Amino acid sequence: MDDMSVFAKLQVTNVPNEAENRFAGLILRASWSGTDLNGYMCVLRFRNGVANQINIQELRPTEDDVFPINLTDAPLVDAHSDYIGGDFNIRAEVEGTTIRMKAWLDSSEEPETFLESTAATTYASGGAGVVGGWNLSPDAVVRIKQFTVEPVA
Numbered sequence: 177m178d179d180m181s182v183f184a185k186l187q188v189t190n191v192p193n194e195a196e197n198r199f200a201g202l203i204l205r206a207s208w209s210g211t212d213l214n215g216y217m218c219v220l221r222f223r224n225g226v227a228n229q230i231n232i233q234e235l236r237p238t239e240d241d242v243f244p245i246n247l248t249d250a251p252l253v254d255a256h257s258d259y260i261g262g263d264f265n266i267r268a269e270v271e272g273t274t275i276r277m278k279a280w281l282d283s284s285e286e287p288e289t290f291l292e293s294t295a296a297t298t299y300a301s302g303g304a305g306v307v308g309g310w311n312l313s314p315d316a317v318v319r320i321k322q323f324t325v326e327p328v329a
Contacts, residue, residue: 179271180204181329182304185282185322187263188222190315198222199231199309200318202268204275205302212237215302217244218268218277218292222260230279232268232294247275247294263321271328273297 182202201219208214214235221229233244263282268275269290276290304325308318 178205178301179269179328180304181267181269181326183265183267183322183324184306184320185263185265186306187261187319187321188308189261189317189319198316199307201266201279201307202277203235203305203307204268204270205296205299206305207299207302209237215299216247216270216275216296217307218266218275219307220264220266220279227260227264227279230277230292232275232277232292234296234298236298247296248292250292269328270296 182204184202186200188200199219199221201217204216204218206213206215214237217233217235219231219233220227221231223229230250231246232248233246236245264279265282265286266277266279267286268277273295274293275296276293278287278291280287306318306320306323
């Protein structure tokens, strides 16, 4: 799908404070090239026991790995520990050459505006999914409670 709106309700548990590269979120315009995953990631980052940052990243294959490049890097307005163990939502849209995202606690109202937006010119089409990563944190769990992909209206 070229233009899409992706929504996920997620729950993250067993996140240790010591690991630094912890994230959960969505991947858009995803595709495989050999063993490399291409696309855009819209993620919520966890550090020191709280969700404290949102990022839009572009996955760029290198000779040895796939390397995420931050396209945006912003503090999460309502950063706190309730994102760990509780349900939270992420919505991302990619339309034409623009990608945007927002994240909020399930107990809160969805923000009317997107929190982050940037140009998305490298990948024009692909699939969508949920992504999570925890360096040195094998016990961390991401539960997918709801996931929808729809065309942008």
